[in-house]
Amino acid sequence: MARADEDPQAPVSARTVMSEDDIARALRRIAHEIVEHNKGTSDLVVLGIPTRGVELAHRLARLLHEVEGSAVAVGSLDITMHRDDLRHQPTRGPLPTRIPTGGVDGKIVVLVDDVLYSGRTIRAALDALSDLGRPRAVRLAVLVDRGHRELPIRADHVGKNLPTSHSERVRVRLRGVDADSEGVTIAPGQTRAGRPSEASR
């Protein structure tokens, strides 16, 4: 989960791995996969993980609506209070959790995030979700899977599998969140010093 507090200048050597059109195509494919897998959109609740997961969740919900013709419940699920690394970084304020009316009990919840990396964000999201109710099933859709899992977690729907090394930095930029640029870039990076595990990259 990329946050808005990052260095806004992309490194000069950053390489674009997904363009705006690539992102749109990947989301459209994921929408079709979800519809096929779920045999429609009934009981679907799409929950984005702030910040960029929420934007992706709303786009996905719009695409699901286009594909199946019925509105899909969409919301956001903040994981700040469930992180396992709270003691290792400065305190951040929580971001909004907005659960659609109707809740998550008995629903098929699709969690949406931008980058799947260690899997710790998703672990926290599953914990947060269990406090809100008991979904019938939980699935995971991510725009980029960059590998290096630290927990037994996998995504059901992946926009792009991106082999990376630990030191590389993957950055997702989305219109509506990041001013007027959109795309996924990868840069040979210095990992941020002193962070044992970047739970959210």
Add this chain to the structure above:
Amino acid sequence: MRRHLLSSADLSRDDIAMLLATAAEMHDIQRRDVKKLPTLRGRTIINLFFEDSTRTRSSFEIAGKWMSADTINITGKGSSTSKGESLRDTVLTITAMAVDALVIRHMASGACHQVAGWVDASVINAGDGTHEHPTQALLDAYTMAQRLGDLQGRHVAIVGDLTHSRVFRSNVITLGRLGARVTVVAPPTLMPSGIGSWAVADGFATSGNLDEVIASGPDAVMMLRVQRERMSGGFFPTAREYTVGYGLTRERLRALTAANGEAVICHPGPMNRGLEISPEAADAASSLILDQVSAGVAVRMAVLYHLLAGEEVAA
């Protein structure tokens, strides 16, 4: 934010905004079936209360428990203090048990500042004498902002026993930082001495005439409790006379509604119904008194989160 919360002056406008935003998210949790977050798991919070309290102590306890901290209540009565142990020895004894935070209410102004100098734990002021009560000011600001929106430029009247009120002292600071215009109203005997220069420094106005202030149509009227337990001697002739001059009576409630239909009423509690506030005002639709209690838990969760959740501060 710093390690302790001793005075409302410790909080910048940005700190207040962050705490109120966090409190809004915490408030949602009160509406859930499962009111529990793992955030402060393994942390120990001691509520050390040397003065009576219902809402502050229980809301700190609930706030800690909902965030999975272990909270323990110690009251002055029934602790070793009643055997003659000094405050310093009491807090050093408690912190020797490796606690992470001390929430302290004490009858002496400045007691929390003293304690903060003795211990490594975070110290949160839950009311010290007639000095300050910063979490009350935060929850008052939160409750008013929930109803009124941004408090920038809003007019808040704080009425009653100013001399003995720590709530008023914290509120003028917090409301001032949020850009609200504050007028404090009290009879001359309950107006703190030297308030003139203080009002200039903190940017609030003073008045001795409640009817005039109400006629000006404030956005919020905060009534303070007449603290008889702190009064020795005659601050006003009779209770009836106080009510006539400075109580939010049925007539004044009507005048307030006429002057500003959107005006809200607050009271930090406990109320002396019939003395500083009439039952009609306390139970009016514009009364936020129970909302204040409800907000108390959310605001204290936000305070505990921001003081205790983050990385260890090098001492």
